[in-house]
Amino acid sequence: MRILHTSDWHIGRSFHGHSTLDALADVLGALVEQVRVHAVDVVIVAGDVFDSAAPSAACYPLLTGTLAALADAGARVIVTSGNHDSAARLGFQSALLREEITVVTDPLAVGSPVTIDDAHGPVHFYGIPYLEPAIVRHLWEGVELRSQAQTIGHAMDLVRRDLAARGGRSVAIAHCFAAGVEATPGVEREIRQGGLDNVPLPVFDGPDYVALGHIHGRQQLSDRVRYAGAPVHYSFGEAGKPRGSWLIDLDATGLASVQWLDLPVPRPLVTLRASFDDLLGDPAFDAHVDQWVRAEYTDSTPQIDPMRRLQARFPWCATVAHTPAEARKDDGLGYARRVRAARDETEIIDAFLTHVREGEGASDAERELIREVLDARAVTEARS
Template identity: 45%
Template sequence: MRILHTSDWHIGRTFHGVDLLADQESVLEEIAGIVSREHVDAVVLAGDVYDRSVPGAEAVRACNRALVALREAGATIIATSGNHDSPARLGAGADFAAAGGLHLFTTVGGVGHPVVLDDEHGPVRFYGVPYLEPDVCRSELGVPAARTHEDVLTAAMERVRADIAAVDPGTRSVVVAHAFVVGGDATDSERSISVGGVETVPAAAFEGVDYAALGHLHSPQEIRSWLRYSGSPLPYSFGERSDAKGVWIVDLGAEGLESVRKVPLTSVRGLSRLTGTLQDLLDGAEHADAEQDYVSALLVDERRPQDPMRRLRERFPHAVHLEWERPGGNPELRYRERVRGRDDTQIVRAFLDDVRGEPTDEEMSLVSEAFAAVTAEKEGER
């Protein structure tokens, strides 16, 4: 059986305020093409289908189009809910959808009750483990003392292993889950799924299955040969600009896992971080390759340029983020050390110079008068 592993679509997400829906539809259409070309039997989607618990109408329509395309390409779809999804909304009509080949695992009650697909070697059991919030699901999982993600996920996987053992310990099996496994590398675009650092779970929690398809971390990575993150199909932060986005193609043979290989996805639009003076960025030939990228720029002009984003977008129309840092400044220096030895008037002068330019003598005279008035008022209260 051939399986395509994907996750973290985050349909409806924006990137520094830019609508990504067209980019998302493009890459999801590409995934449907891979399903057709590779003769994929099942697509597993490991959570965070949407970016919000209440997705917009356009996001819902885009998701529906993507799922229809996957079915038309010939694959059965097994999907779980992630921490961004609303389980109730994503799972609405799940029984009806299953009749059409879309199997949605969004409830604790569905853990341990697999979708069974057959190939020439017999059955393959697909188990879906949605994102599990310890405070919400520990009672239903029968572990009332559970406080961490490891506690509840271990209880969920015990149900999976018990079901496999009850049928046939040699039965081929796949689990689809949304979790943060120890050893995985996070980026800065995943939303934390816990409070207090108790979100991680050990890889050993997933033992007992032939393949574990994970979602939540946005960089594609291998934790074990049988335990992997597909990552998001698009980069959702500049920290992911060097990621090679893709999907995993997983082949199961008669005895279990045979091979896993990565199929790369086309970059819809690149991401670039540029540093220099505004004029350097506007004129420098070395930045030509970034002209159609999403751009994050760090300006190092001596003085803050006027209207820098508008001017930057004349060359980089997809510039989305801008910072200014005075050259020679030390951003690591603590504020207390920077102002040590200065009087109040000097501090105000430096502040005004930083935010809008050198203040005039008349302006500084008004500042001095204001300080003198405050001092006189305090002296009068003694």
């Protein structure tokens, strides 16, 4: 049996104010082509199908169209809900979907597999929707569920119990932080219960393969436990990380091979750090004109209207940060103390510039201009 593992589509997520629906549609179209070219039997979507619990109307056609296209390409599709999804919204139409498409959102379905046969017999797919301990603990009396580790552990116990009775090959699907995983700061919404709540790797013992979701970057925790990551980049913290899916082959005895399949990157992300003038004019940056750009300019003083000026060169500049090359020298004086220590208006203005420029006062040319303005005002006041 050939299986494609994907996750974290986050349909409806924006990127610095820009819609990602068109880009995601192109990438999911490429994923459908992977299914067709590689004769995939089963596609797994391991949670966070939508980016929010209340996705906009425009998000639903992309989901339903992609699921139908995957089924038309010859695959069975198994979808589970993640922490971004509303299980009720994602699962409400599951009974109306084509029989090739299964959406698992009910916690009480844990331990009841979707069984698909191949030439070697049955393969049991155990979908585990995102389980919030505080919400689901009442479903299983006598079981302590205060953390993600305990909750996923209990779910996997149900899986192993059922698998022991059925026998055969199996795949588990879950959405969580697994111990040893490397998260992208500021990207994945942390699944917490008092603190970062990692699920120990031994919890996933048993199945031939474990398809995980929640982490946006491709990661391999063991030969049989992996994250596929998100199909597109949703943060500059993900820049450079490959986008794609895992292609898994099961033979008669279990896991036979795992191969990574790259997906196209609609618009690469890059962080450019240089002086403002270099960002605007250095030919070395010409290659990044059509990329998403995070610009960090290193001038000692902030620039006027930097975003508009940078977008004249980089139309896809999404964010600008002022990151001076030299750290501010702290003289221990606050703005109020500098003003009180000033002996005249020139020094008051210099104190203000030192404050707003994070340590750099007026230049010689600016001091000359300030003196001229103040002298002209003095003459005007004297005449009046």
